[in-house]
Amino acid sequence: MAKQKTIFSCQQCGFQSPKWLGRCPDCQQWNTLVEEQQLAETKHSRQLTAPGKPQKLTEIDSREEDRLSCGMSELDRTLGGGVVPGSLILVGGDPGIGKSTLLLQAVDRLASAGTALYVTAEESTRQVKLRGERLGVNAEQLFLLAETSLEQIKLRIKELKPDFLVIDSIQTIFTSNLESAPGSVSQVRECAGQLMIQAKGEGLPTFIVGHVTKDGSIAGPRVLEHMVDTVLYFEGDPGHPYRILRAVKNRFGSTNEIGVFEMQEQGLREVRNPSELFLAERPEQSAGSAVVSSLEGSRPILVELQALVSSSSFGTPQRTAIGLDHKRVGLLVAILEKKVELSLAGQDIFLNVAGGVRLDEPAVDLAAIAALASSHLNRVINAQTVIFGEVGLTGEVRAVSQPELRVKEAARLGFNRCVLPQGNLKNLDVPDAMQLIGVRHASEALEAIFT
Numbered sequence: 001m002a003k004q005k006t007i008f009s010c011q012q013c014g015f016q017s018p019k020w021l022g023r024c025p026d027c028q029q030w031n032t033l034v035e036e037q038q039l040a041e042t043k044h045s046r047q048l049t050a051p052g053k054p055q056k057l058t059e060i061d062s063r064e065e066d067r068l069s070c071g072m073s074e075l076d077r078t079l080g081g082g083v084v085p086g087s088l089i090l091v092g093g094d095p096g097i098g099k100s101t102l103l104l105q106a107v108d109r110l111a112s113a114g115t116a117l118y119v120t121a122e123e124s125t126r127q128v129k130l131r132g133e134r135l136g137v138n139a140e141q142l143f144l145l146a147e148t149s150l151e152q153i154k155l156r157i158k159e160l161k162p163d164f165l166v167i168d169s170i171q172t173i174f175t176s177n178l179e180s181a182p183g184s185v186s187q188v189r190e191c192a193g194q195l196m197i198q199a200k201g202e203g204l205p206t207f208i209v210g211h212v213t214k215d216g217s218i219a220g221p222r223v224l225e226h227m228v229d230t231v232l233y234f235e236g237d238p239g240h241p242y243r244i245l246r247a248v249k250n251r252f253g254s255t256n257e258i259g260v261f262e263m264q265e266q267g268l269r270e271v272r273n274p275s276e277l278f279l280a281e282r283p284e285q286s287a288g289s290a291v292v293s294s295l296e297g298s299r300p301i302l303v304e305l306q307a308l309v310s311s312s313s314f315g316t317p318q319r320t321a322i323g324l325d326h327k328r329v330g331l332l333v334a335i336l337e338k339k340v341e342l343s344l345a346g347q348d349i350f351l352n353v354a355g356g357v358r359l360d361e362p363a364v365d366l367a368a369i370a371a372l373a374s375s376h377l378n379r380v381i382n383a384q385t386v387i388f389g390e391v392g393l394t395g396e397v398r399a400v401s402q403p404e405l406r407v408k409e410a411a412r413l414g415f416n417r418c419v420l421p422q423g424n425l426k427n428l429d430v431p432d433a434m435q436l437i438g439v440r441h442a443s444e445a446l447e448a449i450f451t
Contacts, residue, residue, distance in 0.1 A: 244357065
């Protein structure tokens, strides 16, 4: 029998040490190292395929894999066009956000093209059946398995030979080769490794549900995200019914793609036109409101930015940002004070992205500055104006990527005026009804917006 060895693994980052330490030297967290028993493998016996010979790069077949549609266009978009055979897809998100609902609806439609196995390690098959009835899931070739042992799951896969596999969730699966508890770093790493070998070796598309930690990252070792082909995060504000599926890693497509869903009683409904959804309740003739054309992957989305600037009754003014990086907001406020000469030092500042969306790209800078200035000066921005552009520390407005897509999306929704960087005006093919206003500086942009 293989010898066993004792190691101490950090439950936050996966760092391993031969002895116990009070503080993890990698992630600097206290009391996170837990003793685990592992088998000391004398040789590496697991292989994806039989050993092969080196091949010339020019002789390798470069044809793309045939993708399988999930029957949900928003999920297909996030995956890069569909499911690739043999791919390993990790779906993470907060508890109750809708991960299991999304995958149950997706695997129901995938089961029309072949046999699907849904392994539920957290619920009974009866619970999944009750949820399936509410969602309208009734595929004939969809099989349920309530099991937590990886060895038993692999045995059932060998018997059933499914075309699609869902594991819900990886933190509750365990292998008997390790004595550590389910959800520990070593268990998650080992189970995910064996599932990856099976997916690649048999060409079995596999979806894995992953829990997240308090800071929003996937629980377990960081190697889990490196091991899989695609990492999807399911995000949403608990106070809003909208959910955003965001791809942060994709070996078979572009990253930073998003899919938008709306949570309803009958499950998740796809939102084909998110711009109209996010602007549906936009107040007109209100100071502090600006519309920005943001780009999420290859999809332009129009979102409303709302700002509120008021006199502070405390010694230290508040700076609150929801849906934006608060450090970036502080930088933009400093630019307004220094370069545009707006007095904001004693003002409370609140900035919010309506609809529960989070915007990370720098193209929203100019719209944020416009919203802040509109609220501070109590001047209304034209309701038919859309704004985008990056703002530098000297107040200059820099060009952004894909300006034509942004402008065309705004024109499609009825906007007829666009304030954008001067550097983006070259060779733009946009509708004649759209008025383009190129600006080079933040002060120039505010003059154009309020005239």
